[in-house]
Amino acid sequence: MTSSKTMSKAAVKISGDLLSNPLCEQDQAFLESMTALDTAMKRMDSFNQEKVNQISKTVIDPLKKYSSVFPSLNMAVKRREQALQDYKRLQSKVEKYEEKEKTGPIMVKLHQAREELRPVREDFESKNKQLLDEMPKFYHSRIDYFQPSFEALIRAQVVYFTEMHNIFSELTDQIDQAGLTDEQRERENEAKLNELRALSIVADD
Template identity: 95%
Template sequence: MKKSTEADIAMSKAAVKISGDLFSNPLCEQDQAFRESMTALDTAMKRMDSFNQEKVNQISKTVIDPLKKYSSVFPSLNMAVKRREQALQDYKRLQSKVEKYEEKEKTGPTMVKLHQAREELRPVREDFEAKNKQLLDEMPNFYHSRIDYFQPSFEALIRAQVAYFSEMHNIFSELTDQIDQAGLTDEQRERENEAKRALSIVADD
């Protein structure tokens, strides 16, 4: 999305530069009709650039920024998984220690060590179970909420595009009315240009 908005800005700025270059062409000083057409084009391109910037700003607020916030959650989730994994390793290590003492002969010193190992295991087990329960509760909720989170951004993106292209339709319709003096079709213009090129070649010869 960021690359798309950057490309939109680059395209819009390039269009403004093209119209500016044409407007500053010496032909504008020599031909009144050409100058009027280039003035209309320059105005239209600047309007397009302005609406494009509004669209990009809207997309940044409603799509890019929310998705940045969403993606920022992943590092903390990964850290929670790592903490749970570490708690599991500690739990397994102490559980193995308890089992080792349970397998030994029930002598006084062994029973003391078994009791100590069980006491050491209890808070570690509770810590693991708490971390594990938190992930089991939160991870599915986070996973299932992804579409609900993205849907408003997707709708905002479509609305921004609709508003922009509606304005572009109006701008270019007005521009066409301003510069299309002859009212020719594209095919007719192409044939006219071909005829002019042929005439210029003959004149050069």
């Protein structure tokens, strides 16, 4: 969008410079053409700004809001991973005591390890279930979230290019009174250039 705004502003600058050209003071027809061009470029810039603002509100801002969800999502995954590591560590401790000879002290330690394991296992299972339930919902909802932004982008482009077609059609009607084809204009320009080349002040030494 930055390049679009830059090009639009550049077009306005060019038309403004042409309008301030001394030729406009000497040739009424040239002045009228440059005035029509300047008006068209300013209209184009205005519609372009509207398009940029619309896209910013309906596409860029929603994408920024969507991306802001990811830090929380990543944190939930990390918390689940940490809970899994704690669960594995304590589960390994329980299994170690279960493999030993069932003496009194070992049975006490086994009981303590199982008690320590229980809340850690419940915490992991809770975090794991939450991710298993919500991650698919998050993944599948992405299309529903992006669809309105995509539609808004298309509408903004349709409106903009429709207006551009209207602006330049009107401009063509104003300045293209001769109704020449591109080939005819090319031949006309070449003839004018040959006249300039024939002048003694531009003749080759």
